[in-house]
Amino acid sequence: MPAATLPPPAEEPVSVQRLHFAWGRQPLYQGLSVRARQPGVYGLFGRNGCGKSTLLKLLAGLLAPQRGQVRALGFVPRQRLPQFLAQVYLLPEEFHLPNLTPLELQRTEGGFWPRFDAALYAACLQELQVPLAQPFAGMSLGQKKKAAIAFALAAQTPLLLMDEPTNGLDIVSRAQFRALMARPEQAWRTVIISTHQAHDLESVLNHLWFMDQGRIVLDASMARLAQRLHMGVAASEADLPAATLHREPLGAPSPRTPWAWVVRREPAAAPDAPAAPVQLELLYKALSLAPQALLAAIGDEGAETGEPPQGHWPQEETQP
Numbered sequence: 377m378p379a380a381t382l383p384p385p386a387e388e389p390v391s392v393q394r395l396h397f398a399w400g401r402q403p404l405y406q407g408l409s410v411r412a413r414q415p416g417v418y419g420l421f422g423r424n425g426c427g428k429s430t431l432l433k434l435l436a437g438l439l440a441p442q443r444g445q446v447r448a449l450g451f452v453p454r455q456r457l458p459q460f461l462a463q464v465y466l467l468p469e470e471f472h473l474p475n476l477t478p479l480e481l482q483r484t485e486g487g488f489w490p491r492f493d494a495a496l497y498a499a500c501l502q503e504l505q506v507p508l509a510q511p512f513a514g515m516s517l518g519q520k521k522k523a524a525i526a527f528a529l530a531a532q533t534p535l536l537l538m539d540e541p542t543n544g545l546d547i548v549s550r551a552q553f554r555a556l557m558a559r560p561e562q563a564w565r566t567v568i569i570s571t572h573q574a575h576d577l578e579s580v581l582n583h584l585w586f587m588d589q590g591r592i593v594l595d596a597s598m599a600r601l602a603q604r605l606h607m608g609v610a611a612s613e614a615d616l617p618a619a620t621l622h623r624e625p626l627g628a629p630s631p632r633t634p635w636a637w638v639v640r641r642e643p644a645a646a647p648d649a650p651a652a653p654v655q656l657e658l659l660y661k662a663l664s665l666a667p668q669a670l671l672a673a674i675g676d677e678g679a680e681t682g683e684p685p686q687g688h689w690p691q692e693e694t695q696p
């Protein structure tokens with residue numbers, strides 16, 4: 377059955393409840409909860425070292441939670457059941473490719489993923505301009521990364537985890553990555569992308585998670601962000617709108633320096649005004665520097681959809 381016509385998964389793609397995890401004695405998460413309720417592209421953002429890669433590894437079953445519950449596609453990832461492993465693909469930030477050509481990689485490893493799509497692999501490699509028959513040993517870092525991205529997309533797993541996929545790619549390749557993510561073959565599944573390259577994902581994301589101090593502090597759809605926030609650039613500091621949630625000069629401060637701003641969007645004041653696109657880089661900085669007012673303006677999406685907010689989960693559970 378073509379991927380685009382697959383039925384939606386019976387299980388919630390991802391559910392993490394009251395997760396506790398520490399590397400050695402240093403606690404990283406002390407009660408992290410987050411859910412991907414439906415397929416889509418989720419962006420996982422946060423400062424260096426906040427725990428994004430660790431969460432992806434927990435979702436792939438490479439690490440075990442110390443307390444709490446992690447579920448992906450209805451499975452407990454750490455059990456590493458073959459049925460689960462066939463449905464999840466983790467593209468780590470750093471990886472080792474055997475000294476094969478991309479074509480040989482498909483022949484030797486493609487069979488591990490039951491939905492591996494050889495035609496899609498060839499199309500992705502072509503789009504990213506990776507030579508099919510050149511051994512990886514003779515490729516640059518960026519070329520290897522692109523080959524790995526093509527393989528990850530072609531594996532067609534219901535859950536795809538990508539850690540900093542655009543790191544090391546040139547500007548043209550980043551645009552090509554965005555085009556690949558927007559292909560219809562990707563629309564049916566759940567993709568979680570950890571990244572600092574906010575601009576690379578603006579047009580691709582359906583949903584945003586922002587992690588800080590071991591918790592997901594922002595869990596909002598892009599539609600909600602566009603509905604709740606208004607962003608723009610003023611010609612100078614004197615031209616900034618009143619009551620900004622975040623403001624920053626775009627260059628060395630001077631009376632003529634333009635300033636970027638974020639304000640609460642007031643749909644009641646102009647109900648027919650179209651929602652403006654969300655500038656993720658600005659949002660990222662605003663969340664990193666002064667999150668409280670911004671989070672209050674965005675509000676709790678779960679509360680409005682009847683979902684339990686963080687910390688109201690039922691029974692805490694410890695996994696093997």
Ligand SMILES: Nc1ncnc2c1ncn2[C@@H]1O[C@H](COP(=O)(O)OP(=O)(O)OP(=O)(O)O)[C@@H](O)[C@H]1O
Pocket residue numbers: 399400404422423424425426427428429430431
């Ligand atoms: N193998 C490891 N052993 C010990 N500590 C680790 C290990 N991997 C990660 N950590 C620590 O866990 C914390 C979270 O690391 P992680 O790589 O998950 O963060 P991140 O948000 O992905 O960071 P970055 O944005 O820099 O990639 C860091 O303080 C890091 O030092």
